[in-house]
Amino acid sequence: MCRPQSIRILGAGVAGLAAAIALAEDGHHIELIDERFEIPSVGTSLGMFASAQSAMARLGVLDDVRNASIAPRRGVIYGQDGQAIATLPAGDALLLARSDLVQILRDAVPESVQQVRRRIEDVRPLRAGVDLLIGADGVHSLVRRSGWPGRQSARTHGMTVLRGTADIAPPEISETWGGGWLFGITPLAGATFADTTATATTSTSTSTSTSTSTTGTNWFACLPEHRAPSVHADLAHLRSVVGGRRPAIDAVLAAARPESTLVHGLHTTPPVHPVRENVVLLGDAALAMAPNLGHGANTALQDAVALATALRNASAGRAGSNSATLSAALRAYARNRALPGHAWRIGSALMLRTAMMDEHAGLRDRAVQAAGSLARRRAEALRR
Numbered sequence: 001m002c003r004p005q006s007i008r009i010l011g012a013g014v015a016g017l018a019a020a021i022a023l024a025e026d027g028h029h030i031e032l033i034d035e036r037f038e039i040p041s042v043g044t045s046l047g048m049f050a051s052a053q054s055a056m057a058r059l060g061v062l063d064d065v066r067n068a069s070i071a072p073r074r075g076v077i078y079g080q081d082g083q084a085i086a087t088l089p090a091g092d093a094l095l096l097a098r099s100d101l102v103q104i105l106r107d108a109v110p111e112s113v114q115q116v117r118r119r120i121e122d123v124r125p126l127r128a129g130v131d132l133l134i135g136a137d138g139v140h141s142l143v144r145r146s147g148w149p150g151r152q153s154a155r156t157h158g159m160t161v162l163r164g165t166a167d168i169a170p171p172e173i174s175e176t177w178g179g180g181w182l183f184g185i186t187p188l189a190g191a192t193f194a195d196t197t198a199t200a201t202t203s204t205s206t207s208t209s210t211s212t213s214t215t216g217t218n219w220f221a222c223l224p225e226h227r228a229p230s231v232h233a234d235l236a237h238l239r240s241v242v243g244g245r246r247p248a249i250d251a252v253l254a255a256a257r258p259e260s261t262l263v264h265g266l267h268t269t270p271p272v273h274p275v276r277e278n279v280v281l282l283g284d285a286a287l288a289m290a291p292n293l294g295h296g297a298n299t300a301l302q303d304a305v306a307l308a309t310a311l312r313n314a315s316a317g318r319a320g321s322n323s324a325t326l327s328a329a330l331r332a333y334a335r336n337r338a339l340p341g342h343a344w345r346i347g348s349a350l351m352l353r354t355a356m357m358d359e360h361a362g363l364r365d366r367a368v369q370a371a372g373s374l375a376r377r378r379a380e381a382l383r384r
Contacts, residue, residue, distance in 0.1 A: 006130045011138060012032055013283070015303060017105035018055070025110065026312055032116065035120070040098050046101060047095060048095070048096055049093050050093075059105075061104050069095060073090055074089045075087075075090065077174070077175050078175070082245060085365045097188070100189065135147075139285070141269075143279065159222055160222070162234060163221075165260045168217055179358045180223075183242050184219060188216030220291075268289055273334060274333070282300060283304075286303070289345040306337050
Protein backbone atom coordinates (compact mmCIF):
# COMPACT_ATOMS: atom_id res chain seq x y z
CA MET A 1 0.00 0.00 0.00
CA CYS A 2 1.32 3.47 -0.89
CA ARG A 3 2.15 5.98 1.79
CA PRO A 4 -0.55 8.65 1.22
CA GLN A 5 0.61 11.86 -0.41
CA SER A 6 -1.27 15.13 -0.65
CA ILE A 7 -1.60 15.84 -4.37
CA ARG A 8 -3.13 18.77 -6.25
CA ILE A 9 -3.97 18.36 -9.95
CA LEU A 10 -4.60 21.31 -12.25
CA GLY A 11 -6.67 20.32 -15.28
CA ALA A 12 -9.60 17.91 -15.65
CA GLY A 13 -9.00 16.65 -19.15
CA VAL A 14 -7.91 13.13 -20.02
CA ALA A 15 -4.57 13.32 -18.18
CA GLY A 16 -5.91 15.02 -15.05
CA LEU A 17 -8.94 12.78 -14.68
CA ALA A 18 -6.91 9.62 -15.25
CA ALA A 19 -4.33 10.76 -12.67
CA ALA A 20 -7.06 11.53 -10.13
CA ILE A 21 -8.53 8.03 -10.56
CA ALA A 22 -5.23 6.15 -10.38
CA LEU A 23 -3.80 8.13 -7.45
CA ALA A 24 -7.00 8.21 -5.40
CA GLU A 25 -7.42 4.46 -5.78
CA ASP A 26 -3.97 4.09 -4.20
CA GLY A 27 -5.08 6.09 -1.17
CA HIS A 28 -3.59 9.50 -1.93
CA HIS A 29 -5.40 12.69 -0.97
CA ILE A 30 -6.39 14.34 -4.26
CA GLU A 31 -7.63 17.83 -5.09
CA LEU A 32 -8.64 18.27 -8.74
CA ILE A 33 -8.96 21.84 -9.99
CA ASP A 34 -10.48 22.97 -13.29
CA GLU A 35 -12.18 26.13 -14.45
CA ARG A 36 -15.07 24.36 -16.18
CA PHE A 37 -15.09 20.56 -15.78
CA GLU A 38 -16.79 20.46 -19.16
CA ILE A 39 -17.38 17.65 -21.62
CA PRO A 40 -16.20 18.50 -25.19
CA SER A 41 -19.16 19.73 -27.22
CA VAL A 42 -18.01 18.15 -30.49
CA GLY A 43 -17.32 14.44 -30.10
CA THR A 44 -14.48 13.96 -32.56
CA SER A 45 -12.76 10.57 -32.39
CA LEU A 46 -9.58 9.40 -30.71
CA GLY A 47 -7.61 6.27 -31.55
CA MET A 48 -6.97 4.10 -28.50
CA PHE A 49 -4.08 1.68 -29.00
CA ALA A 50 -2.97 -1.31 -26.93
CA SER A 51 -0.85 0.75 -24.54
CA ALA A 52 -3.74 3.07 -23.75
CA GLN A 53 -6.11 0.13 -23.36
CA SER A 54 -3.77 -1.37 -20.77
CA ALA A 55 -3.81 1.94 -18.91
CA MET A 56 -7.61 2.07 -19.05
CA ALA A 57 -7.78 -1.47 -17.68
CA ARG A 58 -5.65 -0.29 -14.74
CA LEU A 59 -8.12 2.57 -14.23
CA GLY A 60 -11.07 0.18 -14.32
CA VAL A 61 -12.75 1.83 -17.33
CA LEU A 62 -11.76 -0.43 -20.23
CA ASP A 63 -15.10 -2.24 -20.44
CA ASP A 64 -16.98 1.06 -20.57
CA VAL A 65 -14.60 2.34 -23.23
CA ARG A 66 -15.06 -0.79 -25.34
CA ASN A 67 -18.84 -0.44 -25.10
CA ALA A 68 -18.62 3.12 -26.43
CA SER A 69 -15.99 2.37 -29.11
CA ILE A 70 -15.74 0.96 -32.59
CA ALA A 71 -13.00 -1.29 -33.93
CA PRO A 72 -11.99 -0.53 -37.53
CA ARG A 73 -10.13 -3.23 -39.44
CA ARG A 74 -7.99 -1.10 -41.71
CA GLY A 75 -7.69 2.23 -43.47
CA VAL A 76 -6.20 3.53 -46.69
CA ILE A 77 -3.81 6.40 -47.35
CA TYR A 78 -4.37 8.17 -50.65
CA GLY A 79 -1.76 10.32 -52.36
CA GLN A 80 -1.80 13.62 -54.19
CA ASP A 81 -3.32 12.11 -57.35
CA GLY A 82 -6.09 10.28 -55.49
CA GLN A 83 -4.45 6.86 -55.86
CA ALA A 84 -4.13 4.55 -52.85
CA ILE A 85 -0.51 4.47 -51.68
CA ALA A 86 -0.84 2.36 -48.51
CA THR A 87 -3.30 0.15 -46.66
CA LEU A 88 -2.82 0.05 -42.91
CA PRO A 89 -4.29 -2.60 -40.59
CA ALA A 90 -5.84 -1.15 -37.45
CA GLY A 91 -4.73 -4.02 -35.23
CA ASP A 92 -6.48 -3.87 -31.87
CA ALA A 93 -7.07 -0.11 -31.99
CA LEU A 94 -10.40 1.34 -30.89
CA LEU A 95 -12.03 4.57 -32.01
CA LEU A 96 -13.72 6.52 -29.24
CA ALA A 97 -15.28 9.99 -29.12
CA ARG A 98 -13.25 12.35 -26.95
CA SER A 99 -16.47 13.46 -25.27
CA ASP A 100 -17.27 9.84 -24.36
CA LEU A 101 -13.79 9.23 -22.98
CA VAL A 102 -13.92 12.35 -20.80
CA GLN A 103 -17.40 11.40 -19.55
CA ILE A 104 -16.31 7.84 -18.73
CA LEU A 105 -13.30 9.14 -16.80
CA ARG A 106 -15.43 11.75 -15.01
CA ASP A 107 -17.85 9.04 -13.89
CA ALA A 108 -14.95 6.92 -12.59
CA VAL A 109 -13.41 9.60 -10.36
CA PRO A 110 -13.74 8.37 -6.75
CA GLU A 111 -15.87 10.34 -4.31
CA SER A 112 -12.79 10.90 -2.17
CA VAL A 113 -11.37 13.29 -4.80
CA GLN A 114 -12.07 16.92 -3.93
CA GLN A 115 -13.18 18.64 -7.14
CA VAL A 116 -12.76 22.42 -7.17
CA ARG A 117 -14.12 24.67 -9.92
CA ARG A 118 -11.78 27.65 -10.04
CA ARG A 119 -9.95 29.82 -12.54
CA ILE A 120 -6.20 29.79 -11.86
CA GLU A 121 -4.03 32.71 -12.95
CA ASP A 122 -1.01 32.11 -10.69
CA VAL A 123 0.13 28.55 -10.01
CA ARG A 124 2.69 29.42 -7.35
CA PRO A 125 0.21 29.25 -4.45
CA LEU A 126 -0.90 25.80 -5.66
CA ARG A 127 2.38 24.30 -4.49
CA ALA A 128 1.70 25.33 -0.90
CA GLY A 129 0.20 22.78 1.46
CA VAL A 130 0.64 19.73 -0.80
CA ASP A 131 3.39 17.19 -1.44
CA LEU A 132 2.95 17.22 -5.22
CA LEU A 133 1.49 19.53 -7.86
CA ILE A 134 0.51 17.92 -11.17
CA GLY A 135 0.22 20.10 -14.26
CA ALA A 136 -2.35 18.43 -16.52
CA ASP A 137 -3.51 21.72 -17.99
CA GLY A 138 -2.88 21.12 -21.67
CA VAL A 139 -0.65 22.42 -24.42
CA HIS A 140 -0.76 26.01 -23.13
CA SER A 141 0.00 24.79 -19.59
CA LEU A 142 0.25 27.57 -17.02
CA VAL A 143 2.14 25.17 -14.77
CA ARG A 144 4.83 24.63 -17.42
CA ARG A 145 5.09 28.28 -18.37
CA SER A 146 5.32 29.35 -14.73
CA GLY A 147 7.60 26.71 -13.29
CA TRP A 148 10.05 25.78 -16.05
CA PRO A 149 12.90 28.11 -17.01
CA GLY A 150 13.34 29.55 -20.48
CA ARG A 151 10.78 30.03 -23.20
CA GLN A 152 8.21 27.33 -22.52
CA SER A 153 5.21 28.64 -24.42
CA ALA A 154 3.57 26.33 -26.94
CA ARG A 155 4.97 26.46 -30.45
CA THR A 156 2.81 27.14 -33.49
CA HIS A 157 3.34 25.35 -36.80
CA GLY A 158 1.65 27.78 -39.18
CA MET A 159 -1.24 25.41 -39.88
CA THR A 160 -4.98 25.36 -39.34
CA VAL A 161 -6.75 22.22 -38.17
CA LEU A 162 -10.45 21.58 -38.77
CA ARG A 163 -12.19 18.68 -37.02
CA GLY A 164 -15.80 17.72 -37.06
CA THR A 165 -18.59 15.21 -37.29
CA ALA A 166 -21.16 14.68 -40.02
CA ASP A 167 -24.52 12.91 -40.01
CA ILE A 168 -23.75 10.50 -42.84
CA ALA A 169 -22.39 6.97 -42.93
CA PRO A 170 -18.62 7.09 -43.44
CA PRO A 171 -17.86 6.51 -47.13
CA GLU A 172 -14.51 4.97 -46.19
CA ILE A 173 -11.74 4.96 -43.59
CA SER A 174 -8.95 6.98 -45.09
CA GLU A 175 -6.43 9.77 -44.95
CA THR A 176 -5.66 11.71 -48.12
CA TRP A 177 -2.28 13.42 -48.40
CA GLY A 178 -2.64 16.20 -50.94
CA GLY A 179 -0.01 18.71 -51.91
CA GLY A 180 0.26 20.74 -48.70
CA TRP A 181 -2.97 19.50 -47.08
CA LEU A 182 -4.49 16.37 -45.61
CA PHE A 183 -8.02 15.12 -45.02
CA GLY A 184 -9.06 12.14 -42.89
CA ILE A 185 -12.29 10.17 -42.56
CA THR A 186 -13.25 7.63 -39.88
CA PRO A 187 -16.51 6.27 -38.48
CA LEU A 188 -18.03 8.36 -35.71
CA ALA A 189 -17.25 6.64 -32.44
CA GLY A 190 -20.34 5.92 -30.38
CA ALA A 191 -22.35 4.95 -33.46
CA THR A 192 -23.09 1.35 -34.44
CA PHE A 193 -20.21 0.37 -36.69
CA ALA A 194 -20.27 -1.28 -40.07
CA ASP A 195 -17.18 -2.91 -41.53
CA THR A 196 -16.61 0.10 -43.73
CA THR A 197 -13.14 -0.19 -45.21
CA ALA A 198 -11.90 1.56 -48.31
CA THR A 199 -10.99 -1.12 -50.81
CA ALA A 200 -10.54 0.74 -54.06
CA THR A 201 -7.14 1.50 -55.49
CA THR A 202 -8.25 4.33 -57.72
CA SER A 203 -9.68 7.78 -57.12
CA THR A 204 -13.20 6.39 -57.52
CA SER A 205 -13.41 4.49 -54.24
CA THR A 206 -15.89 1.92 -53.04
CA SER A 207 -16.54 0.50 -49.60
CA THR A 208 -17.45 -2.86 -48.16
CA SER A 209 -19.95 -3.17 -45.32
CA THR A 210 -21.99 -5.60 -43.33
CA SER A 211 -25.70 -5.41 -42.61
CA THR A 212 -25.02 -3.34 -39.48
CA SER A 213 -25.17 0.37 -40.24
CA THR A 214 -23.33 3.33 -38.78
CA THR A 215 -24.87 6.72 -38.13
CA GLY A 216 -22.06 9.21 -38.44
CA THR A 217 -18.66 10.25 -39.70
CA ASN A 218 -15.67 11.77 -37.96
CA TRP A 219 -13.44 13.91 -40.17
CA PHE A 220 -10.33 16.05 -39.82
CA ALA A 221 -8.25 18.28 -42.07
CA CYS A 222 -5.00 20.22 -41.91
CA LEU A 223 -4.16 23.19 -44.14
CA PRO A 224 -1.63 26.00 -44.30
CA GLU A 225 -2.70 28.61 -41.79
CA HIS A 226 -5.88 30.42 -42.77
CA ARG A 227 -8.39 31.81 -40.30
CA ALA A 228 -11.70 33.23 -41.47
CA PRO A 229 -14.12 35.36 -39.41
CA SER A 230 -16.53 32.44 -38.93
CA VAL A 231 -16.56 28.64 -38.95
CA HIS A 232 -18.91 28.83 -41.94
CA ALA A 233 -16.22 30.75 -43.84
CA ASP A 234 -13.51 28.34 -42.64
CA LEU A 235 -15.50 25.43 -44.10
CA ALA A 236 -15.95 27.33 -47.36
CA HIS A 237 -12.18 27.82 -47.56
CA LEU A 238 -11.59 24.13 -46.85
CA ARG A 239 -13.98 23.15 -49.64
CA SER A 240 -12.16 25.51 -52.02
CA VAL A 241 -8.83 23.80 -51.23
CA VAL A 242 -9.78 20.10 -51.16
CA GLY A 243 -13.12 20.00 -52.95
CA GLY A 244 -13.24 17.96 -56.15
CA ARG A 245 -10.16 15.92 -55.22
CA ARG A 246 -11.95 12.71 -54.20
CA PRO A 247 -15.66 11.77 -54.06
CA ALA A 248 -15.46 10.60 -50.44
CA ILE A 249 -14.08 13.96 -49.31
CA ASP A 250 -16.79 15.81 -51.24
CA ALA A 251 -19.49 13.68 -49.62
CA VAL A 252 -18.21 14.42 -46.12
CA LEU A 253 -17.77 18.13 -46.73
CA ALA A 254 -21.26 18.38 -48.19
CA ALA A 255 -22.57 17.09 -44.84
CA ALA A 256 -20.24 19.12 -42.60
CA ARG A 257 -21.92 21.84 -40.54
CA PRO A 258 -20.40 24.80 -38.64
CA GLU A 259 -22.06 23.79 -35.36
CA SER A 260 -20.30 20.41 -35.41
CA THR A 261 -16.91 21.73 -36.56
CA LEU A 262 -13.90 22.88 -34.53
CA VAL A 263 -11.22 25.16 -36.00
CA HIS A 264 -7.91 25.82 -34.26
CA GLY A 265 -4.20 26.24 -34.81
CA LEU A 266 -1.65 23.45 -34.49
CA HIS A 267 0.51 23.84 -31.38
CA THR A 268 3.06 21.57 -29.74
CA THR A 269 5.17 21.87 -26.62
CA PRO A 270 8.92 22.48 -26.61
CA PRO A 271 11.03 19.57 -25.32
CA VAL A 272 10.96 19.70 -21.51
CA HIS A 273 11.91 17.41 -18.65
CA PRO A 274 8.57 16.48 -17.07
CA VAL A 275 9.68 16.90 -13.44
CA ARG A 276 10.88 19.97 -11.58
CA GLU A 277 11.16 19.83 -7.79
CA ASN A 278 7.73 18.73 -6.51
CA VAL A 279 5.91 19.50 -9.76
CA VAL A 280 5.25 17.06 -12.61
CA LEU A 281 3.71 17.59 -16.04
CA LEU A 282 1.38 15.02 -17.61
CA GLY A 283 -0.12 14.62 -21.07
CA ASP A 284 -0.18 17.63 -23.37
CA ALA A 285 1.29 19.87 -20.67
CA ALA A 286 4.54 17.92 -21.07
CA LEU A 287 4.36 16.49 -24.57
CA ALA A 288 1.70 18.02 -26.80
CA MET A 289 2.49 16.57 -30.20
CA ALA A 290 1.26 16.81 -33.76
CA PRO A 291 -1.86 14.67 -34.19
CA ASN A 292 -0.56 12.63 -37.12
CA LEU A 293 0.23 9.46 -35.19
CA GLY A 294 -2.93 9.75 -33.10
CA HIS A 295 -1.10 9.23 -29.82
CA GLY A 296 -1.80 12.31 -27.66
CA ALA A 297 -4.60 10.87 -25.50
CA ASN A 298 -2.76 7.53 -25.33
CA THR A 299 0.27 9.30 -23.88
CA ALA A 300 -1.89 11.14 -21.33
CA LEU A 301 -3.40 7.89 -20.05
CA GLN A 302 -0.03 6.16 -19.87
CA ASP A 303 1.49 9.13 -18.03
CA ALA A 304 -1.20 9.01 -15.35
CA VAL A 305 -0.85 5.29 -14.70
CA ALA A 306 2.95 5.46 -14.81
CA LEU A 307 2.99 8.18 -12.15
CA ALA A 308 0.73 6.16 -9.84
CA THR A 309 2.89 3.08 -10.40
CA ALA A 310 6.10 5.01 -9.65
CA LEU A 311 4.64 6.29 -6.36
CA ARG A 312 3.47 2.81 -5.40
CA ASN A 313 6.83 1.22 -6.16
CA ALA A 314 8.78 3.94 -4.35
CA SER A 315 6.63 3.44 -1.24
CA ALA A 316 7.13 -0.31 -1.10
CA GLY A 317 9.49 -1.15 1.72
CA ARG A 318 10.76 2.43 2.05
CA ALA A 319 11.19 3.69 5.60
CA GLY A 320 12.15 7.26 4.72
CA SER A 321 10.12 10.47 4.70
CA ASN A 322 7.29 11.33 2.34
CA SER A 323 9.57 13.76 0.52
CA ALA A 324 12.21 11.07 -0.04
CA THR A 325 9.56 8.68 -1.35
CA LEU A 326 8.17 11.35 -3.65
CA SER A 327 11.61 12.29 -5.00
CA ALA A 328 12.39 8.67 -5.78
CA ALA A 329 9.02 8.22 -7.47
CA LEU A 330 9.42 11.31 -9.63
CA ARG A 331 12.90 10.26 -10.74
CA ALA A 332 11.55 6.84 -11.71
CA TYR A 333 8.60 8.41 -13.52
CA ALA A 334 10.86 10.70 -15.55
CA ARG A 335 13.16 7.81 -16.50
CA ASN A 336 10.17 5.76 -17.61
CA ARG A 337 8.18 8.37 -19.53
CA ALA A 338 10.46 11.12 -20.84
CA LEU A 339 12.25 9.18 -23.59
CA PRO A 340 9.18 7.37 -25.06
CA GLY A 341 7.20 10.59 -24.92
CA HIS A 342 9.82 12.54 -26.82
CA ALA A 343 10.10 9.71 -29.36
CA TRP A 344 6.35 9.99 -30.06
CA ARG A 345 6.64 13.78 -30.27
CA ILE A 346 9.46 13.57 -32.82
CA GLY A 347 7.75 10.81 -34.81
CA SER A 348 4.50 12.78 -34.95
CA ALA A 349 6.34 15.86 -36.18
CA LEU A 350 8.04 13.84 -38.94
CA MET A 351 4.71 12.31 -39.99
CA LEU A 352 3.16 15.80 -40.11
CA ARG A 353 5.91 17.01 -42.44
CA THR A 354 5.52 13.94 -44.62
CA ALA A 355 1.75 14.18 -44.90
CA MET A 356 1.81 17.95 -45.54
CA MET A 357 4.60 17.82 -48.14
CA ASP A 358 3.82 20.04 -51.11
CA GLU A 359 6.69 20.46 -53.58
CA HIS A 360 7.81 16.82 -53.46
CA ALA A 361 4.43 15.19 -52.80
CA GLY A 362 4.66 12.97 -55.88
CA LEU A 363 8.07 11.64 -54.83
CA ARG A 364 6.71 11.00 -51.34
CA ASP A 365 3.78 9.00 -52.71
CA ARG A 366 6.01 6.83 -54.88
CA ALA A 367 8.34 6.19 -51.92
CA VAL A 368 5.43 5.13 -49.69
CA GLN A 369 4.08 2.82 -52.40
CA ALA A 370 7.51 1.25 -52.90
CA ALA A 371 7.95 0.70 -49.16
CA GLY A 372 4.54 -0.94 -48.97
CA SER A 373 5.31 -3.25 -51.88
CA LEU A 374 8.59 -4.29 -50.29
CA ALA A 375 6.90 -4.99 -46.95
CA ARG A 376 4.25 -7.14 -48.67
CA ARG A 377 6.87 -9.16 -50.56
CA ARG A 378 8.78 -9.80 -47.34
CA ALA A 379 5.61 -10.87 -45.54
CA GLU A 380 4.73 -13.25 -48.39
CA ALA A 381 8.22 -14.73 -48.32
CA LEU A 382 7.95 -15.37 -44.58
CA ARG A 383 4.65 -17.20 -45.06
CA ARG A 384 6.11 -19.65 -47.59
